[in-house]
Amino acid sequence: MNERLKGIIENIGLPRLLIASFLLLLFIIAPFVGVRVDTSINDVIARFAMNGILVLSLFPMIKSGCGLNFGLQLGVIAGLLGAVISLEMKVTGFAGFVLAIIISIVFAIIFGYLYGLLLNKVKGEEMVVATYVGFSAVSFMSIMWLLLPFKNPDMIWAYGGEGLRTTISTEGYWHHILNDFLSFQIGSHITIPTGALLFFALLCLIVWAFFRTKAGTAMEAVGSNPDYARSCGIDVDRVRIQSVIFSTIIAALGILVYQQSFGFIQLYNAPLMMAFPAIAAILLGGASVTKVKMWNVLLGALLFQGILTMTPSVINNLIKSDMSETIRIIISNGMIVYALTRRMKVRS
Amino acid sequence: MKNQDSLKTVNPVKQFFINYAVPILFIIMIVFAAPMSGLSPVFLINEVMTRLTRNSFLILSLLIPVLAGMGMNFGIVMGAMAGQIGLILITDWQIVGVPGILLAMLISTPIAIVFGYFTGIVLNKARGREMVTGMMLGYFMNGIYQLLVLYGMGKIIPIRDKSILLSRGYGIRNAISLDGIRQSLDNVIKLDIMGIQIPLVTLAVIALNCLFIIWFRKTKLGQDMRTVGQDMEVARMAGIDVEKTRIISIIISTVLAAYGMIIYLQNIGTINTYNSHEQIGFFAVAALLVGGASVSRASILNVFIGVVLFHTVFIVSPRAGKELIGSAQLGEYFRVFITYGVIAFSLALYAWRNRIEAENERKKAMMLRRASLQNEAEEGGNL
Amino acid sequence: MKKKLIIRTSLIVLLIILGIILFVIGKQHKVLLDNRDLTIDGVTYTAEAAYEIWVDGEKVGRTALNPGRRNVAYVVGPSHEIELREVKNGKPTGDSIVKKFRLSVKQSEVIINIPALAAGSDSFLYEAD
Known part of the structure; x- marks a missing residue:
């Protein structure tokens, strides 16, 4: 019995189990400290749709053996460029969002290609270099946000200032363009952001389908056994670059979805730490540095966003002080440290 | 094949420029930006002297893990946290002057040892990924530090001085002024040579640290560390307890970082309770790399060259930026970009070279085998 | 093995003692100097004269401390010396009183009553609330 229990815990993973039970506990306590469960669920769903794609963006690179994408910010920057350029062109509504996506993808391909070239040169040290x-x-783009000649008054400082604002509202352009698409209410407090969820599902489907194609299986082979892949005539470096471009594009789309839901484009230092919560989420979902499955992405995003939503409200009501930021730091970074210390199989 | 050729035919001059690309770049930047900034030489030298006394001790704390083959110890932020805890406590107890600084160091020592021990154990489990793990551990421990300082102090740990507590009655304020110990180490004996202020005692403490490192390298433990750093398997066969040696190297580094942080903050005179330590790791590592160090090789000389080059650029670049483009904010972003950029570039260069070497080894081994096979075949033919 | 343990223990004890010593010699005390009326044990000391006050060889304040006024000095460590130099009409009279006093580490903030000190009372120093 004890052995079996140990086996189950080993299978699920101790930290995952702890955090899942912690989350469950939070949901149980919530009504007793005056936190509405339905609004909590609403928040979790909204944030799941908002952040899920960023978590998904890590998928291809883990598959191809490039490790956790600590350089996720490159994709985010591509997305930011797409967003501000589409705003600069003053294209509003759905067209504006599509334009932002197209521009982002172009930048993501360029960045991803260069980033992939670099990561190929530093095999084995990808993660620290990527960070x-x-x-x-991000800091280079901070300089660029100041210097680039943007003109749209909605984006630049109102008086005397120079460069773009630190936060730019998407209101009047493509605010909630996906969230409000086909959205519906359950009860009085739960709104389902159907469009955003569908978009996330679509991307998951594309990624899932890609790894069923020949190119996808090649990518997986490169990740699991590069020597074998090489002997099969696969150009390992080329496939790795493809995976990096793929990840970067998804990250760019991820930040666009994030912005349309959040309502603001955040520039300058905002993207600096964005890689860490996404990485923590996918690890929480059960992925490791070398292995990942689609359910890891979904479960991870849900658990992680669940914790982030529930801790502030419940803990604040419980002990009357805001510890949410500290708890977030401990959980997300602790999860990453835990994953990095897991032994992985030796690769050449 | 191509890689091997390119490595073999690289001439020494080119090799030198690749090895020292970062320091050379910095020297070029200084040569251009210093005159443009319009700062007087005396002012500039004074500023550099301040940075030298402020930062050198901290950066020296990075050397020993490099010796043990663990790369840049981004975990020194935990040492910095230990130092800050010491400083917060002596501020509360109102212990001032040099005794205050010494007491802060004394308090921070056991904390730093515990942090270092914990870091060492974690890094032993993350072999080959020490740098990224050390960095993430720093972020993680930042959460623990917040728990302790922002929620524990004034509640579990008694704090009497209400002026350093937040208005809610517990948790330390965002900024604490270190009036009692501000520059008290620097001011014990301060020489003034042609307008240049030289804090003799702080420099002596830094020199002492250098001597310690030189001495330590020659001890049995230091030699063991070098062996572990070169090849863990060889070290293990020689009967060295690899895990323990690595843990000790991190403990020493963390304790030195705690002292370094105290020296750094007594010079600045205020603690940003929740920010001061965060950037320390990046700045120290970047400065060391600018001094010509690499992930596997770092000397005391690298530390001092690094501080001078890195901080001279920091001092002149905002001014030069303002003269050139007319924006001071830009200079600030530029500083941060330079810091991260230097680390990214140096680490990438190092990893790249390592890979080329590994590949060459592999090819050489394959060629030798092929040659011996060929020989055997030929001998067989002769018979 | 046992020897190692003894050395380690004594080293730790030594460090703790060092810590205590540092605590004592580095402790900063806030000393309030009151040139005010004070009644202790039924005896009333009235503030009449103005003094120039020197603590540990350093002058406190720029001018003399007039009756009814208070000044503050920060001192570090356990033992100190206070000197009162009487001032009349802006000129020193030449009269001076020197007194040594000790402070314990618990006394973060103390008051020295100048009239009591000038009258030679031993209870011139007491803790501020």
Whole structure:
């Protein structure tokens, strides 16, 4: 019995089990401390739709053996460029959002290609190099946001200032364009952001389907056994670059969905730490540095956003002080440290 | 094949420029930006002297893990946290002057040892990924530090001085002024040579740390660390307890970082309770890399060259930026970009070179085998 | 093995002692100097004269402390010396009183009553609430 229990825990993973039960506990306590369960569920769903794609963006690179994408910010920057350029062109509504997507994809392909080239040169040290490439890209773009000649008064500082604002509202352009698409209410407090969920589902489907194609299986082979893949005549470096481009494009789309839901485009230092919560989420969902399945993405995003939504409201009501930020730091970074210390099989 | 050729035919001059690309770039930047900034030489030298006394000790704390082959120890932020806890406590107890600084160091020592021990254990489990793990551990421990300082102090840990607590009655304020110990180490003996202020005692403490590192490298433990750093398997066969040696190297680094942080903050004179430590890891690592160090090789000389080059650029670049483009904010972003960029570039360069070497080894081994097979075949033919 | 343990223990004890010493010699005390009327144990000391006050060889305040006024000095460590130099019409009279006093680490904030000190009372120093 004990052995079996151990086996089950081993299978699910201790941290996952702890956090899942913690989340369950929060939902149980919630009504007793005056937190409405239905609004909580509403928030969790909204944030799941908002952040899920960023979590999904890690998928291809883990599959191809590039590890956790600590340089996710590159994709985010591509998305930001798409967003501000589409706003600059003053295209509103659905067309504006599609335009932002197209521009983002173009940038994501360029960034992803260069980033992939670099990661091929530093095999084995991808994660630490990626972290600092991500950081330096964000700080470089901070300079660019100041200098680039944007003209739209909705985006630049109102008086005397220079460069773009730190937060730009998407109101009047494509605010909630996906969230409100086919959205419906359950009860009085739960709104389902159907469009955003559908878009997320579509991307998941595309990724899932891709890994059923020949190119996808090649990518998986490169990740699980590069030597074998090479002997099969697969150009390993090329496939790895493809996976990096793929990840970067999804991250770019992810930040666009995030912005239309959040209502603001956040520039400058906002994207600096964006890789960490996404990574923590996918690890929480059961992925490791080398292995990932689609349900890891979905479960991870749901659990992680659940924790992020529930802790502030419940804990605040419970002990009358806001510990949510601290708890977020401990859970997300602790999850990443835990995953990094797991032994992985030796790759050449 | 191509890689091997390119590596073999690279001439020493080119090799030198690749190895020292970052320092050379910084020297070029200084040569251009220093005159443009319009700062007087005396002012500039004074500023550099301040940065030198402020930062050197912290950066020296990075050296020993490099010796043990664990790369840049981004985990020194945990040492910095330990140092800050010491400083917060002596501020509350109103212990001032040099005794205050020494007491803060004394308090931070056991905390830093515990942090270092924990880091060492975690890094032993994340072999080959020490740098990224150390960095993430720093972020993780930042949460624990917040738990302790923002929620524990004034509640579980008694704090009497209400002026350093938040208005809600517990948790330390965002900024604490260190009036009692501000520059008290620097001011014990301060020379003034032609307008240049030289804080002799702080420099002596830094020199002492250098001597410690030089001495430590020659001890049995230091030699063991070098062996572990070069090849863990060889070290293990030689009977060295690899895990323990690695843990000790991180403990020493963390304790030195705690002292370094105290010296750094006594010079600045205020603690940003929740920010001061965060950037420390990046800035220290970047400065060391600018000094010509790499992930596997770092000397005391690298530390001092690094501080001077890195901080001179920091001092002149905002001014130069303002003269050139007319924006001070830009200079700030530029600083951050340079810091991250230097780390990204150096780490990438190092990983790249490592890979080329590994590939060459593999090809050489294959060629030798092929040659011996060929020989055997030929001998067989002769018979 | 046992020797190692003894050395380690004594080292830790030594460090703790060092810590206590640092605590004592580095402790900063806030000393309020009151040139005000005070009644202790039925004896009333009235503030009449103005003094120039020196604590540990440093002058406190720019001018003399007039009756009814208060000044503050920060001192570090356990033992100190206070000197009162009487001032009349802006000129020193030449009269001076020197007194040594000790402060414990618990006394973060103390008051020294100048009239009591000038009158030679031993209870011139008491803790501020």
